[in-house]
Amino acid sequence: MMGGGRWHPESHSPLTVAMLEPALLILLKEHSSHGYNLIGDLEAIGLGTIHPSVIYRTLRDLEALEWVQSDWESGLTQGPPRRIYHLTPQGQEALESWKRELEKMQGMIAQLLERTGQ
Amino acid sequence: MMGGGRWHPESHSPLTVAMLEPALLILLKEHSSHGYNLIGDLEAIGLGTIHPSVIYRTLRDLEALEWVQSDWESGLTQGPPRRIYHLTPQGQEALESWKRELEKMQGMIAQLLERTGQ
DNA sequence: CATACTATTCTATTAATGTCAATAGTATAA
């Protein structure tokens, strides 16, 4: 349970955590990427600072579902080897399903905000 | 981790669970109510069938935060005594904070949907 | 008085999150 300003500013709301999975799928649809880079992309989207290990774990979970696939990056990088993730056809389908879910959520939020007299 | 059609249809997505707290605050702002009745209201909003014990527990959590207050209903009902919850001034403030969070979330979802080319 | 419905609470199990430490590579500058 979190909400209403209870999370400290460096942290994030429960809604942003729930958005992690679709956000990752969308980012990986745009272009394959690795975990460390996705951390920054997610922040740029407005998801706040989600702990790296949460992101890495989610990527591994998505791979177990076969929604994404990964390979170690070929060639030298500016650091240790990176695991590059890309979306699979099943991941593409899952993303479509997520999009419908997000649209439903938009409708629900809009309805709730109207009811309070925004 | 859930998403993209992984939850079965009688169930709900993780996003809907995250919406439980603000939805309860909004419903209780409209009028004081009791848990059993709120279960139906939440379903009507589109939150799906959240298990009653989750709703009752959330209400108790909100009361511990002093965002809502409850009293046993006076007078006879068509069943056992009901605990009637009402929003407190702090709850009203928390709701305002939640509204800002929901607006932020709307923007984020809109942005994500645009990026996938809805 | 048996059954169905309304209403809430408690406990146990499972799932999800958050935090921290460990590992390991490159780059740079003292």
Add this chain to the structure above:
DNA sequence: TTATACTATTGACATTAATAGAATAGTATG
């Protein structure tokens, strides 16, 4: 050449949250 900083991923552990189910209890109806 080694200390420090940054890049990058993994694994283990602790905490918290979600779910299911049973227990309790009252009213209503046949």
